[in-house]
Amino acid sequence: MIITVTMNPAIDKTVEIDQLIPGGLNRIRKVEYDAGGKGINVSKTIRELGGTSIATGFLGGNAGKTIENVLNEKSIKNDFIPVEGETRTNTKVFEKNGAVTELNEPGPVISKKQIQTLLQKLEAYADEDTLFVLAGSIPKGVDQNIYAEITHLVHKKGAQVLLDADGKLFRTSLEAVPDIIKPNRVELEEYAGFDYRASVEELLDLARKIRQKGIGTVAVSMGKSGALLVKEDYEVRCPALSVKAHSTVGAGDAMVAALAYSWDQGLENESMTRLCIAASAGAVTTIGTKPPAKELVDQLAQQVIIEKKGE
Numbered sequence: 001m002i003i004t005v006t007m008n009p010a011i012d013k014t015v016e017i018d019q020l021i022p023g024g025l026n027r028i029r030k031v032e033y034d035a036g037g038k039g040i041n042v043s044k045t046i047r048e049l050g051g052t053s054i055a056t057g058f059l060g061g062n063a064g065k066t067i068e069n070v071l072n073e074k075s076i077k078n079d080f081i082p083v084e085g086e087t088r089t090n091t092k093v094f095e096k097n098g099a100v101t102e103l104n105e106p107g108p109v110i111s112k113k114q115i116q117t118l119l120q121k122l123e124a125y126a127d128e129d130t131l132f133v134l135a136g137s138i139p140k141g142v143d144q145n146i147y148a149e150i151t152h153l154v155h156k157k158g159a160q161v162l163l164d165a166d167g168k169l170f171r172t173s174l175e176a177v178p179d180i181i182k183p184n185r186v187e188l189e190e191y192a193g194f195d196y197r198a199s200v201e202e203l204l205d206l207a208r209k210i211r212q213k214g215i216g217t218v219a220v221s222m223g224k225s226g227a228l229l230v231k232e233d234y235e236v237r238c239p240a241l242s243v244k245a246h247s248t249v250g251a252g253d254a255m256v257a258a259l260a261y262s263w264d265q266g267l268e269n270e271s272m273t274r275l276c277i278a279a280s281a282g283a284v285t286t287i288g289t290k291p292p293a294k295e296l297v298d299q300l301a302q303q304v305i306i307e308k309k310g311e
Contacts, residue, residue, distance in 0.1 A: 038136030
C-alpha cells in the first residue's frame, strides 16, 4: 500500500501566454486547472500507471473541496484532514519561449492539534506492507522536523518512507534515515554546500555517501543530463530521453511515483529504472501537472539507455 502525504496541497493553475510583460497587460491564450501538490501529483501518476494509493494531508475551504472532488472523480482514494482557511492556488505562467514564472500562495496555518491528528492517522496506516511518500513543502505551523518525526513513527511499525523534499526539510529528514530519496541536482548540490555545478561523478559520489547513512535507494534527477539510481550493488546512469517538451513541471513527481509504484509492485532494478526515466520524460510532454499516459510511458521505457557505473 502506498500513502502519499501532501501537507501543502494546491490547485494548480497553468496559464499560457506569448510573452510575460511585467507591469503591463498580458493576454492569456489557455488556462488549465488541476489538483496539485507533490504528493497528490504522485498519486495521480501512480493511478495512471495502473497502481493505487491513498492521498492524505490537509485540505481547507472551497479549494480543498475542489481538490477532493477531482481526486474522487479520478478514483484516487483520499483521506485528508479538514482545516480552517483556504488551500492555496499555485499559478504557473508559461511563455512561448519555454520560460516559466511560478506564483505560489502560502496556504493555511496548521494547528498542533491538526498535526497530531495527521500523525495518528499515518500511524494507523503503517505496517510492513506500507510505503509513505513524504513530498513537497510544509505549511505555516508545521515544524521542519515533521518528515523526520513521521519517518521515525512509521518505521517503528515496519513501514518504509520515500522522501522528496529540499533545503532544511531535506537535511533534517535524512537524519531519520528514510528508505528511498529522490533529490534533484540542485537539492543535492545545496545539501553538500557546493557553490558550483557538480559533475555527474561528484553527484554519484554524494549519492554513495548518503547511502552510507542507511538509505536503501538514492535516485538523483539531473534534468537534461538524465538521472542516477544508486542502490546496493546497483549503480546506473541514464541519459535523458529525447521528447517534445512542454514543461519540466511535474517531472520529478512522476519519477517519485515510478519509484513508489516499483516498490509496491516489487519490480526488479532494470524495470524500475526504465519506468522512472520513462515516467519523468513523459511528464515533460504534458500540460501543467497532468500525469503522462501509461501508453506513452510504456513506449518511452523501451528507449531508456542504462549505463552501469562502478564497473
